[in-house]
Amino acid sequence: MNEPVVELDGITKRFGDVVANDRVELTVDRGSVHVLLGENGAGKTTLMNVLYGLYEPNEGEIRIDGTPREFDSPRDAIDAGIGMIHQHFMLVDPMTVADNVVLGNEPRSRLGFTVDREAAREAVTDLTARYGFDVEPDAVVEDLSVGVQQRVEILKALYRGADILILDEPTAVLTPQEVEELFDIFDELTDQGKTIIFITHKLGEALGVADAITVLRDGETVGTVDTSTTSKRELAELMVGREVLLDVEKPPSSPGDVGLEVSDLTVTDDRGVDQVSSLDFQIREGEVFGIAGVDGNGQSELVEAITGLDVPDEGRVYFDGADVTTDSRRDRIEQGMAYIPEDRQHRGLVMDFELLQNGLLGSQHDPDFAPGGRIDWATLRQHVEDIIADYDVRPPNPDATAKSLSGGNQQKLVAGREFERDPRVVVASHPTRGLDVGSVEFVQEKLVELRNEGKAVLLVSSKLDEVQQLSDRLGVMYEGAFTDVVDPDDVTEEQLGLLMAGQDADGVTSVPAGDFEAEAEVGR
């Protein structure tokens, strides 16, 4: 068992002045699942891209089965038996599973021009039978669920003869059940002698599936630990370099009036298909309403209808009892709606703008910052410097461009800008997606703080632990509607997983989605 198959020795990779990997050491044993754990920007993906031949290291040596190797391109790595499953799938959507699997290594017939589709289909069937997957070779990729698409990616690597599989954050897009299935596939693969390198920043997964865990921080190896002798707390500390609060402190909620109400809301897409169908719920001031669900079940459309980026086809949106369904973004901002968009790089920030200019976005009509239509740069600079200080944005330079910041710092700037407008309603869509543990902690604490100050908070997230910890009530969304609204403290991850897949979960107690009118009347 303890036979090293991959050895990375003193790998250093620089991009200009930035050192992404600094003398990293990694030894992976044959037939094991080896987790590469670290925060975003710790250099995990860079290291694996070096191993896969996408980047050439500046220093260091790669040894496969004890033999030093140099990879100029993925082709070399593939030839050495390495396969990589990227975070963003490398699939051609309109083509079939079999066509995708053989792409680049097509079995040929007739003078070598024609693809032997029968052979391609057989190759897929053989592989699925051997490793116990369930994938239909003739299915078109775009019709498949994300979990199955991921299996197609694994098949691609296996078809190319990979013995060492690198998976880059493979669980980010999966339901808990799909994650379980993926881990079962890991077992099957390692039983048959394959080696798996699994990149993640999720501690629970690392502990659940790994034989050994190597932690990276700031491009350096912090250490390799044996799974059986470590804990979440120790791993978190290794990752961040200081003690981390894994659980957010949250006092009991004392909800007040209804702050945000969505009534019979229906949103259709361009093809006329319902993305949100007849959704009803209310959020009271001083509570966090969480929405859990697999991405693409209508969460984005719901958020767009609430924030005014899209007009719903049917139904109303109320804000403090006032109908805002057709109000513009500007109206909603001025009425006190803060919004953390799910895609901060496209909707939250202008990447080529400086932090200073980004801090103005949404407030460009505010007489404080733009009296008479001319921007008061001095006031703005003071405001942005305050945000940078209060929200610990690094580097603390208002003249840096947004794109020069890490994801976590970009998000802190967006959060600061939105929250400092003193909103009454906060809509946060995947606020901690892709953030490192430290930034996650910060953003989550801020959201709880806003709730404690009596704001109505809508939190949409596909991270179960996050919605479970932060929410006071939790709606589980599937195909545009709630399968159930539950008390987050009274539900297990397994039950949530079933609800997210649109199934019934036994033994779950539902809580009301809304109808707080009477109470609210009294409150007024």
Place this chain on the structure above:
Amino acid sequence: MAVARSREVTTMNRKAIALVVVAGVALAGLVSVAFFPAGSIAAVVAVVDANYLGAALRLTVPIAFAALGGIFAEKSGVINIGLEGLLIIAAFVGIATTYTVGGGQAAVWIGFAAAVLASTLFALLFAVVTIEFKADQIIAGLAVWLIALGLGPFTARVIWGTVNSPSVPTLNDWTVPVLSEIPWVGPVLFDANPTVYMLLVAVPLSWYALNRTAFGYRVRASGENPRALDTAGVNVSLVRYKSVLISGVFSGIGGAGLALGQVGQFIGSGQTMVGGRGWIGITAYLFGNYNPIATFGASFLFAALDALQIRIQQIPGLDLPGSLVRIVPFVIVIVVLALIGKTRLPSAAGEHYDSDED
């Protein structure tokens, strides 16, 4: 914005509406004929004979070849809107070479080869600019057209003193013995210009190449998700170069087919003799949803309208404006694209691919 009503309009309904509208538009020009003097309807019907179909097929050649070339380029992710320019270059070089060599069918074939070569070189230039130097594909494509539009007539004036060339011989029709005796089909398919035969071979060949060969797989992958192709160890740029060069070769055959297969002269005034056939080729492959066979059908439809228009002009007493009939293909395409919306552009069409960026 989706409205409640649109949910009731199913895809089937949409297609039905689109077909009705297309049929209506296609007939619009003809319907107006009914208001013309008696006997004109009979005269219009009379022009639709085997001769007419043969003429329509000949007119299909430049449109369909440009369209086939466009399919390869765009499927690989490079939108080549310079097809019109490639046709012009091919037409001019074909005529000029044949004129210079002089005399006989051999000269015409040499001109033909030169035309294809010239168009391919232009396509190579376009490929280098867009793939290597990552220029905007639309702007570079427009440049190809504008350069050809200026260069053709200008050089014609240098050689012949006028933008129009003298007449040169054209390619002789090939008659297949026996088969050409079949009524209707015979004269259309088996007594035709060599370029028509080339087209009839190129259409199924293109379909096969795109859908059944490894090269076709790579072309499609390159236009849909180039990174998938790159990580599979295939050179994306090389696939795109080959595809754009194919569009050059095909456009070359199309332009030469127009100049040396039919007209026998370079006409450089106005939009030149090509007269928008490259643009119609683009609409044809969009209408055909990148399927070579459907694209051939669309090209034939447009060519048939063009041929009809020419014939109707010749009917005495009928005064139907040709420019009106010539807009019909474009109207059809807009209606079809708007109502069916079925044409699916390759996801990465128009995007540069850089394997270094992450």
